[in-house]
Amino acid sequence: SAPLRTHAAARGKFIGAALATSPLANETSYRTIAATEFSQVTAENAMKWESTEPNQGQFTFSGADAIVNFATQNNQQVHGHTLIWHQQTPGWVQGLSASAMRTAIQNHISQVVGRYADNPAVTSWDVVNEVFDDNGGWRTSFWYNTLGQSFVADAFRAARAADPDARLCINDYNVEGINAKSTAMYNLVSSLRQQGVPVDCVGFQGHLAIQYGFPSDIQQNMQRFADLGVQVRVTELDIRMQMPRDSSKDTTQATYYRNVINACNAVTACAGVTIWGFTDKYSWVPDTFSGQGAALIYDENYQQKPAYTAVHDAL
Ligand code: XIL
Numbered sequence: 076s077a078p079l080r081t082h083a084a085a086r087g088k089f090i091g092a093a094l095a096t097s098p099l100a101n102e103t104s105y106r107t108i109a110a111t112e113f114s115q116v117t118a119e120n121a122m123k124w125e126s127t128e129p130n131q132g133q134f135t136f137s138g139a140d141a142i143v144n145f146a147t148q149n150n151q152q153v154h155g156h157t158l159i160w161h162q163q164t165p166g167w168v169q170g171l172s173a174s175a176m177r178t179a180i181q182n183h184i185s186q187v188v189g190r191y192a193d194n195p196a197v198t199s200w201d202v203v204n205e206v207f208d209d210n211g212g213w214r215t216s217f218w219y220n221t222l223g224q225s226f227v228a229d230a231f232r233a234a235r236a237a238d239p240d241a242r243l244c245i246n247d248y249n250v251e252g253i254n255a256k257s258t259a260m261y262n263l264v265s266s267l268r269q270q271g272v273p274v275d276c277v278g279f280q281g282h283l284a285i286q287y288g289f290p291s292d293i294q295q296n297m298q299r300f301a302d303l304g305v306q307v308r309v310t311e312l313d314i315r316m317q318m319p320r321d322s323s324k325d326t327t328q329a330t331y332y333r334n335v336i337n338a339c340n341a342v343t344a345c346a347g348v349t350i351w352g353f354t355d356k357y358s359w360v361p362d363t364f365s366g367q368g369a370a371l372i373y374d375e376n377y378q379q380k381p382a383y384t385a386v387h388d389a390l
Contacts (some may be wrong), residue, residue, distance in 0.1 A: 080114035082390035083347060086340060088154065089390065091115030091349030093311065095357050096138045099145060104377045108353060110149040117154045117310070117349055118142040119359075123163040127187050131167050131179070135188050147196045154310070155191065155200035157246065158184050159230045161216035162205075169217040176221050181233050188237035199242035201278060201310070202234045203227050209249055210297065211259035227263070228272045234379040246278035246310055254301075265303055278310035282351070283334060285327045285365065286315050286379030294338040301344035309335055311351040313370035315360045320369040329385035332372065336389035350386075358389070 081088040092113045098105040109116070120126060128134050146153045159180065168179055184202075191197035206227060208214045218226045227245075234243050245264060250257035260277065267274045277300045281282030283289070290296075297307045314331045316324040340347035352358050356375040359367040372383040 076387070078112045079390060082387065083114060086350050086390065088259055088345070088390075089115040089347030089349075090386070091117060091154065091347060092353045093117045093119040093156075093349065093351045094142055095119045095352070096121050096141050096143070098357055099141065105354065105357070106145075108373065108375060109145070109379060110151075112353070113151060115152045115154060115347060115349060116146045117156045118138060119352065119390055120163065122155055122187070123160065124168065124183065125163045125165050128183055129165055131221060132182070134190075134192060139187075143191060143194060143196055145158075147194075151196065152199075153191070153197045154244075155188070156310075157201035157204040157243075158187065158234065159202060159226065160204040160217060161214065161271040162217060164217075171221070172350065176218075176364075178225075180226065180230055184230060184233040185237045188234050188241065192238035192241070192279065197238075197241070197275070199244060199276060200234055201246040202230050202243050202274075204246045204378070205248065206245070206263075207247055207256050208248075209256055211255035228267060228270070229288055231267070231272050231323060237253060240276045240304060243273055243277045244310075245274055245277035246313070248280040248282050251279045251281055251293045251296065251298045251309075253292045259315055261299060261303070263370075264305060268303065268305075275306065276308065276346075278308055280351075281309045281312035281348075283314045283331055284364075285310070285314060285324060285331060285336075288335055289331050290348040293335065294341050297338060297342045297345055301342055306344050306346050307342065308346045309339060309348040312348055313358065315364060315367045315370035317350045318321050318361075318366055318368045324369075325381045327385060328369075329381035333384045333385040336386055340389070 079090045300307050314328045354373040360370040
Protein backbone atom coordinates (compact mmCIF):
# COMPACT_ATOMS: atom_id res chain seq x y z
CA SER A 76 0.00 0.00 0.00
CA ALA A 77 1.00 3.64 -0.25
CA PRO A 78 3.97 4.95 1.73
CA LEU A 79 3.53 6.97 4.90
CA ARG A 80 4.27 10.26 3.16
CA THR A 81 1.37 9.85 0.74
CA HIS A 82 -1.11 9.46 3.58
CA ALA A 83 0.42 12.32 5.56
CA ALA A 84 0.28 14.61 2.52
CA ALA A 85 -3.40 13.86 2.07
CA ARG A 86 -3.90 15.31 5.56
CA GLY A 87 -1.65 18.29 4.89
CA LYS A 88 0.94 16.98 7.36
CA PHE A 89 4.51 15.79 7.06
CA ILE A 90 5.87 12.49 8.30
CA GLY A 91 9.58 12.72 9.01
CA ALA A 92 12.62 10.75 10.07
CA ALA A 93 15.98 11.65 11.56
CA LEU A 94 18.78 10.45 9.29
CA ALA A 95 22.34 9.43 10.10
CA THR A 96 24.97 10.20 7.47
CA SER A 97 26.86 6.89 7.56
CA PRO A 98 24.06 4.45 6.66
CA LEU A 99 22.68 7.05 4.28
CA ALA A 100 25.95 6.85 2.37
CA ASN A 101 26.44 3.10 2.69
CA GLU A 102 23.19 1.12 2.87
CA THR A 103 20.73 0.76 0.03
CA SER A 104 17.84 -0.42 2.24
CA TYR A 105 18.31 2.55 4.53
CA ARG A 106 18.37 5.00 1.62
CA THR A 107 15.38 3.43 -0.08
CA ILE A 108 13.11 3.53 2.96
CA ALA A 109 14.28 7.01 3.92
CA ALA A 110 13.52 8.26 0.42
CA THR A 111 10.22 6.49 -0.05
CA GLU A 112 8.37 6.69 3.24
CA PHE A 113 9.14 10.17 4.57
CA SER A 114 8.42 13.71 3.41
CA GLN A 115 10.64 15.50 5.92
CA VAL A 116 14.12 14.76 7.30
CA THR A 117 16.17 15.93 10.26
CA ALA A 118 19.92 15.41 10.56
CA GLU A 119 20.39 13.20 13.61
CA ASN A 120 23.79 14.75 14.30
CA ALA A 121 25.20 16.42 11.17
CA MET A 122 23.91 19.94 11.82
CA LYS A 123 24.90 20.14 15.49
CA TRP A 124 27.53 22.67 16.50
CA GLU A 125 30.29 20.08 16.98
CA SER A 126 29.68 18.94 13.38
CA THR A 127 29.35 22.34 11.71
CA GLU A 128 31.86 24.49 13.63
CA PRO A 129 34.23 22.14 15.47
CA ASN A 130 36.86 24.87 15.73
CA GLN A 131 36.08 28.55 16.03
CA GLY A 132 35.38 30.05 12.63
CA GLN A 133 36.05 26.77 10.78
CA PHE A 134 32.80 25.55 9.30
CA THR A 135 32.36 22.04 7.90
CA PHE A 136 29.15 21.25 6.07
CA SER A 137 29.88 17.89 4.47
CA GLY A 138 27.43 15.92 6.62
CA ALA A 139 24.80 18.66 6.64
CA ASP A 140 25.04 19.02 2.87
CA ALA A 141 24.70 15.26 2.38
CA ILE A 142 21.38 15.34 4.26
CA VAL A 143 20.15 18.42 2.42
CA ASN A 144 21.14 17.00 -0.97
CA PHE A 145 19.40 13.70 -0.22
CA ALA A 146 16.26 15.58 0.79
CA THR A 147 16.38 17.72 -2.33
CA GLN A 148 16.70 14.65 -4.57
CA ASN A 149 13.68 13.09 -2.88
CA ASN A 150 11.44 16.13 -2.67
CA GLN A 151 11.67 16.26 1.12
CA GLN A 152 11.82 19.18 3.52
CA VAL A 153 14.66 19.54 6.02
CA HIS A 154 14.17 20.56 9.63
CA GLY A 155 17.47 22.05 10.83
CA HIS A 156 18.58 20.61 14.17
CA THR A 157 19.96 22.28 16.25
CA LEU A 158 21.59 25.69 16.74
CA ILE A 159 21.87 26.16 20.51
CA TRP A 160 22.07 23.11 22.76
CA HIS A 161 24.16 22.24 25.83
CA GLN A 162 25.27 18.93 24.29
CA GLN A 163 27.45 18.27 21.24
CA THR A 164 28.81 21.80 21.42
CA PRO A 165 32.60 22.09 21.38
CA GLY A 166 34.63 22.95 24.45
CA TRP A 167 35.88 26.14 22.84
CA VAL A 168 32.34 27.55 22.97
CA GLN A 169 31.70 26.46 26.54
CA GLY A 170 34.71 28.34 27.89
CA LEU A 171 34.02 31.72 26.26
CA SER A 172 33.36 34.92 28.17
CA ALA A 173 29.85 36.37 27.95
CA SER A 174 30.66 38.86 25.22
CA ALA A 175 32.69 36.34 23.20
CA MET A 176 29.89 33.79 23.59
CA ARG A 177 27.35 36.29 22.26
CA THR A 178 29.57 36.92 19.25
CA ALA A 179 30.04 33.17 18.69
CA ILE A 180 26.26 32.62 18.74
CA GLN A 181 25.72 35.40 16.20
CA ASN A 182 28.43 34.09 13.89
CA HIS A 183 27.43 30.43 14.17
CA ILE A 184 23.77 31.10 13.47
CA SER A 185 24.47 33.49 10.64
CA GLN A 186 26.81 30.99 8.96
CA VAL A 187 24.78 27.82 9.48
CA VAL A 188 21.30 29.21 8.87
CA GLY A 189 22.66 31.53 6.17
CA ARG A 190 24.14 28.62 4.23
CA TYR A 191 20.68 27.18 3.61
CA ALA A 192 18.60 30.36 3.65
CA ASP A 193 18.09 30.31 -0.11
CA ASN A 194 17.64 26.53 -0.25
CA PRO A 195 13.93 25.73 -0.56
CA ALA A 196 14.38 22.32 1.10
CA VAL A 197 15.39 23.80 4.47
CA THR A 198 12.23 25.27 5.93
CA SER A 199 12.62 25.24 9.73
CA TRP A 200 15.17 25.21 12.57
CA ASP A 201 15.39 24.13 16.16
CA VAL A 202 16.91 27.37 17.40
CA VAL A 203 17.18 26.38 21.04
CA ASN A 204 16.97 22.86 22.42
CA GLU A 205 16.36 21.66 25.98
CA VAL A 206 16.62 24.92 27.91
CA PHE A 207 14.52 23.64 30.83
CA ASP A 208 15.13 21.11 33.55
CA ASP A 209 12.42 18.59 34.35
CA ASN A 210 10.96 20.73 37.17
CA GLY A 211 10.41 23.64 34.80
CA GLY A 212 13.40 25.66 35.97
CA TRP A 213 16.08 26.91 33.60
CA ARG A 214 18.67 24.27 32.87
CA THR A 215 21.96 25.47 34.37
CA SER A 216 23.90 24.89 31.16
CA PHE A 217 27.01 26.81 30.18
CA TRP A 218 24.72 28.99 28.04
CA TYR A 219 22.55 29.94 31.01
CA ASN A 220 25.43 30.17 33.45
CA THR A 221 27.30 32.57 31.19
CA LEU A 222 24.48 34.56 29.59
CA GLY A 223 21.35 34.09 31.68
CA GLN A 224 18.06 33.78 29.77
CA SER A 225 19.13 36.31 27.14
CA PHE A 226 20.71 33.73 24.86
CA VAL A 227 17.27 32.47 23.85
CA ALA A 228 15.95 35.76 22.44
CA ASP A 229 19.36 36.54 20.92
CA ALA A 230 19.43 33.18 19.13
CA PHE A 231 15.92 33.56 17.70
CA ARG A 232 16.67 37.08 16.47
CA ALA A 233 19.92 35.93 14.87
CA ALA A 234 18.15 33.07 13.12
CA ARG A 235 15.40 35.36 11.83
CA ALA A 236 18.03 37.76 10.48
CA ALA A 237 19.89 34.89 8.76
CA ASP A 238 16.74 33.46 7.12
CA PRO A 239 13.59 35.58 7.34
CA ASP A 240 11.51 32.77 5.80
CA ALA A 241 12.51 29.88 8.07
CA ARG A 242 10.15 28.65 10.75
CA LEU A 243 11.94 28.96 14.08
CA CYS A 244 11.30 26.43 16.82
CA ILE A 245 12.01 25.84 20.49
CA ASN A 246 12.34 22.13 21.24
CA ASP A 247 12.40 19.97 24.36
CA TYR A 248 11.63 16.56 25.87
CA ASN A 249 9.16 15.56 28.59
CA VAL A 250 6.89 18.36 27.42
CA GLU A 251 4.38 16.18 25.54
CA GLY A 252 1.83 16.22 28.35
CA ILE A 253 0.74 19.05 30.64
CA ASN A 254 3.27 19.27 33.45
CA ALA A 255 5.59 21.75 35.17
CA LYS A 256 8.13 21.61 32.35
CA SER A 257 5.66 22.08 29.50
CA THR A 258 4.01 24.90 31.45
CA ALA A 259 7.38 26.61 31.82
CA MET A 260 7.81 26.27 28.07
CA TYR A 261 4.32 27.64 27.50
CA ASN A 262 5.05 30.66 29.68
CA LEU A 263 8.38 31.30 27.97
CA VAL A 264 6.91 31.10 24.46
CA SER A 265 4.06 33.39 25.48
CA SER A 266 6.44 35.93 26.99
CA LEU A 267 8.91 35.84 24.09
CA ARG A 268 6.15 36.42 21.56
CA GLN A 269 4.77 39.30 23.61
CA GLN A 270 8.24 40.84 23.40
CA GLY A 271 8.34 40.38 19.64
CA VAL A 272 10.93 37.61 19.70
CA PRO A 273 10.40 35.51 16.54
CA VAL A 274 9.34 32.13 17.97
CA ASP A 275 7.17 30.42 15.34
CA CYS A 276 7.02 26.86 16.46
CA VAL A 277 7.22 24.50 19.41
CA GLY A 278 8.76 21.05 19.06
CA PHE A 279 7.83 18.18 21.36
CA GLN A 280 10.63 15.64 21.09
CA GLY A 281 8.49 12.64 22.02
CA HIS A 282 11.08 10.29 23.46
CA LEU A 283 8.53 8.00 25.10
CA ALA A 284 8.77 4.63 26.84
CA ILE A 285 5.95 2.11 27.10
CA GLN A 286 6.75 1.38 30.74
CA TYR A 287 6.12 5.03 31.73
CA GLY A 288 2.63 5.25 30.25
CA PHE A 289 1.26 7.48 27.53
CA PRO A 290 0.87 11.25 28.12
CA SER A 291 -2.87 11.19 27.59
CA ASP A 292 -3.23 14.98 27.52
CA ILE A 293 -0.84 15.41 24.57
CA GLN A 294 -3.57 16.76 22.28
CA GLN A 295 -4.76 19.23 24.92
CA ASN A 296 -1.16 20.31 25.48
CA MET A 297 -0.50 20.81 21.78
CA GLN A 298 -3.71 22.81 21.51
CA ARG A 299 -2.78 25.23 24.29
CA PHE A 300 0.47 26.03 22.45
CA ALA A 301 -1.40 26.32 19.15
CA ASP A 302 -3.69 28.84 20.84
CA LEU A 303 -0.63 31.04 21.44
CA GLY A 304 -0.35 31.28 17.66
CA VAL A 305 2.60 28.95 17.12
CA GLN A 306 2.89 25.90 14.94
CA VAL A 307 3.51 22.68 16.87
CA ARG A 308 5.18 19.45 15.80
CA VAL A 309 6.51 16.21 17.22
CA THR A 310 10.21 16.30 16.40
CA GLU A 311 11.97 13.19 17.72
CA LEU A 312 9.40 10.48 18.29
CA ASP A 313 10.58 7.10 19.50
CA ILE A 314 8.88 4.71 21.88
CA ARG A 315 11.28 2.44 23.68
CA MET A 316 10.71 -0.70 25.68
CA GLN A 317 12.60 -2.79 28.17
CA MET A 318 14.36 -5.51 26.18
CA PRO A 319 13.73 -8.20 25.11
CA ARG A 320 11.03 -7.25 22.66
CA ASP A 321 7.82 -9.34 22.63
CA SER A 322 4.49 -9.15 20.87
CA SER A 323 2.65 -7.65 23.82
CA LYS A 324 5.21 -4.81 24.06
CA ASP A 325 5.00 -4.35 20.30
CA THR A 326 1.23 -3.94 20.60
CA THR A 327 1.53 -1.33 23.34
CA GLN A 328 4.18 0.48 21.34
CA ALA A 329 1.96 0.49 18.27
CA THR A 330 -0.88 2.00 20.33
CA TYR A 331 1.41 4.79 21.55
CA TYR A 332 2.56 5.56 18.00
CA ARG A 333 -1.04 5.67 16.85
CA ASN A 334 -1.98 7.98 19.75
CA VAL A 335 0.75 10.46 18.78
CA ILE A 336 -0.33 10.54 15.12
CA ASN A 337 -3.97 10.90 16.16
CA ALA A 338 -3.10 13.86 18.42
CA CYS A 339 -1.28 15.64 15.62
CA ASN A 340 -4.13 14.92 13.22
CA ALA A 341 -6.58 16.45 15.68
CA VAL A 342 -4.67 19.73 16.07
CA THR A 343 -4.78 21.94 12.99
CA ALA A 344 -1.57 23.74 13.97
CA CYS A 345 0.35 20.45 14.21
CA ALA A 346 2.48 20.33 11.07
CA GLY A 347 3.61 16.74 11.37
CA VAL A 348 5.51 14.08 13.23
CA THR A 349 9.20 13.19 12.86
CA ILE A 350 10.45 9.83 14.11
CA TRP A 351 13.98 9.75 15.57
CA GLY A 352 15.27 7.30 12.97
CA PHE A 353 13.18 4.53 11.50
CA THR A 354 15.03 1.24 11.92
CA ASP A 355 16.06 -0.37 15.21
CA LYS A 356 19.38 -1.05 13.50
CA TYR A 357 20.27 2.62 14.02
CA SER A 358 18.84 4.16 17.16
CA TRP A 359 20.33 6.18 20.01
CA VAL A 360 18.13 4.32 22.52
CA PRO A 361 20.23 1.26 23.41
CA ASP A 362 23.32 3.46 23.78
CA THR A 363 21.51 5.88 26.08
CA PHE A 364 18.96 3.91 28.11
CA SER A 365 20.50 0.79 29.53
CA GLY A 366 18.55 -2.38 28.75
CA GLN A 367 16.04 -0.57 26.51
CA GLY A 368 15.59 -0.55 22.76
CA ALA A 369 13.37 -1.51 19.81
CA ALA A 370 11.93 2.02 19.81
CA LEU A 371 11.33 2.50 16.07
CA ILE A 372 8.88 1.36 13.40
CA TYR A 373 11.16 -1.03 11.46
CA ASP A 374 13.18 -3.78 13.08
CA GLU A 375 16.95 -4.15 12.63
CA ASN A 376 16.35 -6.11 9.39
CA TYR A 377 14.21 -3.35 7.89
CA GLN A 378 11.00 -5.28 8.43
CA GLN A 379 7.92 -3.25 9.29
CA LYS A 380 6.77 -3.66 12.91
CA PRO A 381 3.22 -3.29 14.27
CA ALA A 382 4.20 0.33 15.00
CA TYR A 383 4.63 0.92 11.27
CA THR A 384 1.14 -0.36 10.57
CA ALA A 385 -0.25 1.79 13.38
CA VAL A 386 1.35 4.94 11.95
CA HIS A 387 0.27 4.01 8.44
CA ASP A 388 -3.32 3.40 9.46
CA ALA A 389 -3.56 6.52 11.62
CA LEU A 390 -2.29 8.78 8.83
C1 XIL B 1 21.12 12.10 19.86
C2 XIL B 1 21.54 11.26 18.66
O1 XIL B 1 20.48 10.41 18.30
C3 XIL B 1 22.77 10.44 18.99
O2 XIL B 1 23.28 9.81 17.83
C4 XIL B 1 23.85 11.35 19.60
O3 XIL B 1 24.94 10.54 20.01
C5 XIL B 1 23.32 12.12 20.77
O4 XIL B 1 22.18 12.88 20.36
N1 XIL B 1 17.54 15.03 22.03
C6 XIL B 1 17.97 15.65 20.88
C7 XIL B 1 18.76 14.90 19.88
O5 XIL B 1 17.60 16.82 20.64
O6 XIL B 1 19.69 15.71 19.19
C8 XIL B 1 19.46 13.72 20.51
O7 XIL B 1 20.08 12.96 19.46
C9 XIL B 1 18.50 12.88 21.30
C10 XIL B 1 17.89 13.70 22.42
